Amino acid sequence: MAEVIVRHSEGVGQLILNRPAQRNSLTGPLVVELKSGLDSLLREPDCKAIIISGAEGYFCAGLDLKAFSADPAPAWKAEFSDRWADFHEAVYEADVPIIGALQGFAIAGGSSLALACDFLVVGESAFMHVSEVERNMLAPLNVFWLTQRYHYQVALRMALFGKRLTGAELVDAGIAERCVADAEVLPTAQLMADRFAGFEVSNLKALKRSIKNGYARDSFRGSLAAIKATTAL
Numbered sequence: 001m002a003e004v005i006v007r008h009s010e011g012v013g014q015l016i017l018n019r020p021a022q023r024n025s026l027t028g029p030l031v032v033e034l035k036s037g038l039d040s041l042l043r044e045p046d047c048k049a050i051i052i053s054g055a056e057g058y059f060c061a062g063l064d065l066k067a068f069s070a071d072p073a074p075a076w077k078a079e080f081s082d083r084w085a086d087f088h089e090a091v092y093e094a095d096v097p098i099i100g101a102l103q104g105f106a107i108a109g110g111s112s113l114a115l116a117c118d119f120l121v122v123g124e125s126a127f128m129h130v131s132e133v134e135r136n137m138l139a140p141l142n143v144f145w146l147t148q149r150y151h152y153q154v155a156l157r158m159a160l161f162g163k164r165l166t167g168a169e170l171v172d173a174g175i176a177e178r179c180v181a182d183a184e185v186l187p188t189a190q191l192m193a194d195r196f197a198g199f200e201v202s203n204l205k206a207l208k209r210s211i212k213n214g215y216a217r218d219s220f221r222g223s224l225a226a227i228k229a230t231t232a233l
Contacts, residue, residue, distance in 0.1 A: 001018065002018055002033065003017070003018055003019055003027070003029055003030040003033050004016065004017060004018055004030060004033035004034050004036075004037050005018050005055070006037035006040060006041065008041055008044055008047060010194075010197060011046050011047060011048045011049070011194075011196075011197030011201075012047070012048070012049050012050070012051065012190070012193040012194065012196075012197050013041035013044065013047045013049070013050040013051070014050070014051045014052075014053070015034060015037050015038060015041070015050060015051070015052045015053075016052075016053050016054065016055055017030065017034070017052075017053070017054040017055060017059075017060055018055045019055070019064075020054070020055040020056035020057075020058060022061070022064055022066075023054075023058045023060075023061035023104070023105075024054035024055060024058045024059065024060045024061060024110075025060065025061040025062060025063060025064035025065075025067075025110075026060065026062065026063050026064060026084070026109050026110070027064050027067045027068075027074075027076070027080075028074065028075075028076025028077065028079065028080050028083060029076060031080065031083045031084050031087055032076075032083060034087055035083065035086055035087040035090060038050070038087065038090050038091065038094070039090065042090070042094055042095075042096070045201070046201060047096060048096055048097075048193075048196050048197045048199065048201050048204055049096055049097050049098070049099060049192075049193035049196035049197055050094070050096060050097075050098045050099070050193075051098075051099045051100075051101055051186075051189050051190065051193050052098060052099070052100050052101065052113065052117060053100075053101035053103065053185075053186060053189070054103065054104065057103045057104050057182070058103065058104040058105065059100070059101075059102045059103055059104055059105060059106045059110055059113075059114060059126070060105075060106055060107070060109065060110030060113050060114075061105065061107050061110055062107040062108030062109040062110045062111075062131075063108065063109050068080075084109070084141070085141070085221075085224060088112070088116055088141055088144070088145075088220070089220045089221065091116045091117075092116075092220040093220070095205035095208055095209055096196070096204065096205060096208065097118045097119060097193075097196050097204075097208060098116070098117045098118050098119075099117060099118065099119045099120070099121065099189045099192055099193055100113070100114045100116075100117030100119070100120040100121070100189075101121050101185050101186050101188075101189040102114050102120055102121065102122040102123065102126050102128065102167075102176070102185065103123050103126055103182060103185050103186075104123075104126055105126060105127050105128070105129065106126075106127075106128045106129070107128075107129045107131055108129070108130070108131045108132055108135075108137075108139070108142075109141070111128050111129060111130045111131075111142055112139070112141040112142045112144075112145060114128055115128075115142060115145035115146060115149070115175070116141075116145050118208075119177045119192060120170070120175060120176040120177055121176065121177060121178045121179075121180065121185050121188045121189045121192065122167040122170050122171075122176045122178070122179050122180075122185065123167055123179070123180065123181070123182035123184075123185045124166075124167050124168070124179060124180065124181055124182060125166070125167070125182055126166070126167050126182065126185075127164040127165060127166050127167070128158075128164070128165050128170055128175070129162075129163075129164045129165075130142050130146075130158045130159055130162065131162055132159075132162075133159065133160060133161075133162040134162040138228075139159060140224060140227045140228050141224070142158070142159060143155070143159060143227050144220075144223055144224055144227055146158055146159060147223075147227075148215075148223070150173075150174065150175065151174070154173050154174065154175070157173070158173075158175075167179035167180075177192075
């Protein structure tokens, strides 16, 4: 069974994390499929928006700790951080808008996936939890997206409080675009994507590129390396 479902129809691509029994938690194979699926959608000449969601009402629970702690260690474990960064770099470089449809929860690594999206639609009962501070762990990708996209105080609250933020709170913080009834998350994300699909593709891409370049302080790899170097001190 595919761990990521990839769809493309009428100008809109979809990436659906497909490990619902494990709450769509992250493993090496899933991340490889996620990157491959994103690359394939970005190669489609008429793909004007991409929706990222999770199967069966769960966005992403973060790392699959059971898989990571298996003995013997899975072959993919040694390269997981690099492959996960590869995916985030591809999201950063993407010229089309990426919409996150956050149902259930986005925790730790799952929150970095949600924060990576250009627009976020979240359910009323869903939450995001940048939880690494509670686990005495570092969170370089969460820190990257928080500092790339949001005000200093928002980034501090998300990273240092380690508090769950519900849908309405995410809108108030400027992180989510819309908070809707849980059953309306995917339809609302689809409506948003359909609006983008109605625009001329080259202009849409040029506008996103110009906005990103106006805000960019460094390359993805340069910024991530600086964050990692700081947290290692």
